[in-house]
Amino acid sequence: MNLKKTILSLIILFSISLFIASCEDDDGDKSFAEENWSAADQVRGGLLYDKFWKVNGTTEPTTDFDPTWSTQSTNARTGSDTWRCKECHGWDYIGDSGRYSEGSHYTGFSGVYATSSHDIDAIFDAIKDEDGDHDFSTVLSDDDVLDLTKFIKDGLIDISLFVDANGAAIGDSTNGATLYNSNCSACHGADGNTIDFDDDDGDQGVGFLANDNPQEILHKIRWGHPGSSMPSMVGSGLSDEDSGDILTYAQTLQ
Ligand code: HEC
Ligand code: HEC
Numbered sequence: 001m002n003l004k005k006t007i008l009s010l011i012i013l014f015s016i017s018l019f020i021a022s023c024e025d026d027d028g029d030k031s032f033a034e035e036n037w038s039a040a041d042q043v044r045g046g047l048l049y050d051k052f053w054k055v056n057g058t059t060e061p062t063t064d065f066d067p068t069w070s071t072q073s074t075n076a077r078t079g080s081d082t083w084r085c086k087e088c089h090g091w092d093y094i095g096d097s098g099r100y101s102e103g104s105h106y107t108g109f110s111g112v113y114a115t116s117s118h119d120i121d122a123i124f125d126a127i128k129d130e131d132g133d134h135d136f137s138t139v140l141s142d143d144d145v146l147d148l149t150k151f152i153k154d155g156l157i158d159i160s161l162f163v164d165a166n167g168a169a170i171g172d173s174t175n176g177a178t179l180y181n182s183n184c185s186a187c188h189g190a191d192g193n194t195i196d197f198d199d200d201d202g203d204q205g206v207g208f209l210a211n212d213n214p215q216e217i218l219h220k221i222r223w224g225h226p227g228s229s230m231p232s233m234v235g236s237g238l239s240d241e242d243s244g245d246i247l248t249y250a251q252t253l254q
Helices: 002-029 032-039 042-051 079-083 085-089 120-128 142-155 173-183 206-212 214-223 240-250
Strands: none
Touching: 032 120, 032 142, 042 085, 042 142, 042 214, 079 085, 120 142, 142 214, 173 240, 206 214, 206 240, 214 240
16 A cells, blocks of 8 residues: 555656656747747837837948848948948838838838738748848847837837828827926927037928938837937837837927
């Protein structure tokens, strides 16, 4: 009887340890992205998309992002600009179907908006692309790539809901004024001109830029401006509609 009990306990113990081992195996099979997804930071991802070296402290690139950059010749920029996600995929995330479908920024490269429906491992691998033509593994850590993956998976917007084909923001300017005065005017002033973004070219404040490049400014309102004290409105808990309303009001400032 005692022997039977002992054998039974041993069998139970053995099964439990097998079960635990199999759980650990499952964990081991999880990708880096799956395992760390809950810690991924989409606000940091949005800033990395803009200008990653201002965010992760790497050295600003001096070469071109090759081989990919050299596959086009319409956009004549060189050096660090050619490494910025936005330079190829756009502030509106639709690359050559959006604002960069023409003009000096045209590359012919597609956007990343459609990619947000892909699974997180596919997005992660497409960005990092170690040893491929899109290899960011030398300048972005896995945590950086994960934050970018989170931004692409959860942070992108359909630009056509916020800015029309003529560049006019489609929001509620009255709500935007209230939100501008509580979230922006302390730094940029009630008229938007406290900080002049371009010392050479006349007054270029918030109103000027909101009209000149609404797609870019909506990105900056939502995520902040890399390397500055400017806060992210997504991070502050504002909805995307609220950010669109701020843009709409900002277009009325001159
Ligand atoms: C020099 C231009 C260039 C830069 C800079 C660039 N990409 Fe790309 N990216 C491409 C090209 C070209 C492709 C391939 C598109 C295709 O296959 O249609 C691509 C593909 C992707 C894809 C996969 C798209 C898909 O649907 O499969 C993702 C995601 C992506 N890039 C994200 C990024 C991120 C994030 C950054 C910044 C860290 C970045 N890219 C910087 C040119 C660029
Ligand atoms: C804590 C201060 C602060 C707050 C709050 C703030 N900003 Fe900024 N913002 C800055 C700084 C600093 C810069 C960078 C200026 C520079 O480098 O020339 C900047 C940059 C910008 C730019 C220019 C980006 C570019 O491409 O050069 C715009 C547009 C802008 N802010 C709009 C806004 C709006 C709209 C809000 C409210 C949602 C806001 N900011 C809130 C400090 C702030």
